[in-house]
Amino acid sequence: MEIGIVGAGGIGSYYAGLLSRAGQQVRLIARGDHLAAIEAKGLEVRTPTETFIAKPEVTSDAGRLVGCDYVIVAVKGYSLGEIGPSLVAAAAGGAAIVPLLNGIDVPERLEALGVPRASIVGGLIAASLVRSAPGVVERRSPFDRAALGELDRTARPRTKKLVDAIAAAGTEARVSDDILLDLWRKFAFIVPMTVVCGLSRQPMGQVLAGERGRALVTGALHEIVLVSRACGAFLADDDEAKVCADLLALPAGMRPSFLQDLERGGPTELDLLAGAVSRLGHESSVATPIHDVATAAFESATRQQS
Numbered sequence: 001m002e003i004g005i006v007g008a009g010g011i012g013s014y015y016a017g018l019l020s021r022a023g024q025q026v027r028l029i030a031r032g033d034h035l036a037a038i039e040a041k042g043l044e045v046r047t048p049t050e051t052f053i054a055k056p057e058v059t060s061d062a063g064r065l066v067g068c069d070y071v072i073v074a075v076k077g078y079s080l081g082e083i084g085p086s087l088v089a090a091a092a093g094g095a096a097i098v099p100l101l102n103g104i105d106v107p108e109r110l111e112a113l114g115v116p117r118a119s120i121v122g123g124l125i126a127a128s129l130v131r132s133a134p135g136v137v138e139r140r141s142p143f144d145r146a147a148l149g150e151l152d153r154t155a156r157p158r159t160k161k162l163v164d165a166i167a168a169a170g171t172e173a174r175v176s177d178d179i180l181l182d183l184w185r186k187f188a189f190i191v192p193m194t195v196v197c198g199l200s201r202q203p204m205g206q207v208l209a210g211e212r213g214r215a216l217v218t219g220a221l222h223e224i225v226l227v228s229r230a231c232g233a234f235l236a237d238d239d240e241a242k243v244c245a246d247l248l249a250l251p252a253g254m255r256p257s258f259l260q261d262l263e264r265g266g267p268t269e270l271d272l273l274a275g276a277v278s279r280l281g282h283e284s285s286v287a288t289p290i291h292d293v294a295t296a297a298f299e300s301a302t303r304q305q306s
Contacts, residue, residue, distance in 0.1 A: 003162075006074065006083055007072075007073060007074035008031070009074060009075075010129030016054070019056075022170070028057065029060065037134035038135050065095065066089050068090060070096045076101070076267070077101050078269060081113065087113065088113065098120075098121045098123045099120070099122070102273060104184060120151060122150070125146050126145040128140040148176065188239070191274060195274050198274075203254055204252065205253060205254070222240065230285070278294075
């Protein structure tokens with residue numbers, strides 16, 4: 001099996017290392033000092049229980065995605081346009097395109113770039129994965145879970161085949177019967193973090209220490225639940241309660257990557273996160289005042305930094 005991976009950050013590098021060690025033929029698209037380090041000494045993968053060196057094929061040539069059976073997309077959302085032509089070419093060659101990005105409308109964004117919807121397999125990852133140095137990736141969470149599923153909920157061998165390969169590489173992996181609902185559940189967990197930490201410029205512990213901060217978290221979550229229902233992916237009351245409990249139990253030092261991007265003054269995934277809630281809310285006539293305010297504030301901050 002030929003597996004291309006574009007986006008050599010935490011997720012892309014980690015799965016390149018696992019799958020390569022398990023015997024899969026992996027083509028990792030990387031750049032700069034990370035590419036040079038892997039070429040020189042291999043890809044070092046660190047987990048809470050082990051450290052190993054993997055030797056995936058690594059290149060800066062995205063044309064190498066053509067001919068792969070699968071292409072795992074692990075770039076930041078704002079880089080989709082840059083890699084769009086390579087994904088279109090890979091899909092035309094028969095590859096299943098598997099986005100593992102944050103965001104709820106990534107399949108639609110890929111379609112807009114020219115990737116056929118039939119070529120897209122939905123996916124999500126639950127793990128803390130960090131590229132900590134050139135040629136080094138770390139899993140800092142004790143857990144590592146993946147879910148893949150067809151967008152039309154039809155069971156297809158291609159999805160199970162990739163799930164089996166990921167599971168054989170050492171990850172907890174499953175085929176999702178409703179990947180869109182699973183993506184909404186993850187979205188409902190991620191976005192409130194980005195909103196409250198981004199607005200306060202503080203980690204979750206500082207936000208959750210006060211009653212107003214906790215109310216902001218639960219209010220942001222509730223807006224997402226209402227938008228999900230208007231969009232046809234019904235997050236139930238039980239889903240909301242579980243996500244809320246998970247958010248309120250986050251470690252005090254938790255700092256979402258969105259906050260880190262915001263502090264660096266670089267591009268952010270605003271349009272895929274709070275911006276998407278605000279946009280979808282307006283399109284479906286659902287009030288989203290928290291996300292509207294957050295989106296306006298983040299857009300203003302970005303303009304000032306630029």
